[in-house]
Amino acid sequence: MAETSAEEKAERRIVVAVDEGEESTYALTWCLTNLISSNFKDTLFLVYARCAPTVYTGLDGTGYMFSSDIVATMERYANEVAESVMEKAQKICRDLAGDIRVDTRVEGGDARDVICQMVERLNADILVMGSHGYGLIKRAFLGSVSNHCAQNVKCPVLIVKKPKSPAS
Numbered sequence: 001m002a003e004t005s006a007e008e009k010a011e012r013r014i015v016v017a018v019d020e021g022e023e024s025t026y027a028l029t030w031c032l033t034n035l036i037s038s039n040f041k042d043t044l045f046l047v048y049a050r051c052a053p054t055v056y057t058g059l060d061g062t063g064y065m066f067s068s069d070i071v072a073t074m075e076r077y078a079n080e081v082a083e084s085v086m087e088k089a090q091k092i093c094r095d096l097a098g099d100i101r102v103d104t105r106v107e108g109g110d111a112r113d114v115i116c117q118m119v120e121r122l123n124a125d126i127l128v129m130g131s132h133g134y135g136l137i138k139r140a141f142l143g144s145v146s147n148h149c150a151q152n153v154k155c156p157v158l159i160v161k162k163p164k165s166p167a168s
Helices: 022-034 068-097 111-121 136-142 145-152
Strands: 010-017 040-050 101-108 126-131 157-161
Touching: 010 022, 010 111, 022 040, 022 068, 022 126, 022 157, 040 068, 040 111, 068 101, 101 111, 111 126, 111 145, 126 145, 145 157
Parallel strands: 010 040, 010 126, 040 101, 126 157
Antiparallel strands: none
16 A cells, blocks of 8 residues: 655645625635645635626517627626736735646626536635625625525535724
């Protein structure tokens, strides 16, 4: 029976959901500071869910037609936002955990579905995400992405809540 070398480390696949908000930046920073360890061979997957373009339907059900220029502009803007979010997240990773393996994934669709599908596809060991801290009413209308993911993925989910600043 072969012994495992002391240099062999357990591999972990950590998925971090990122978006434009401070909450996801805080969750990523928290993850890099508190979860990443030299005792493991970690791969960090940064997942960004790009919203699908909104389709407006007319009262008669025919829908509005957008010119190809408008559609192309909307698509270009969505790509620029995704690129900006990923660049910022990768810089945070370089600054806080220089040599960690980082892989980025940008998928179109509803964030709840995209994150859950990516966690399954990547066979993640843990999902890390920020909490927007919506109140009961707002959460009822918008839905909670973190709650949906916590209920539907098979791996542990770490929801990192950004501390509120003290009232001035």
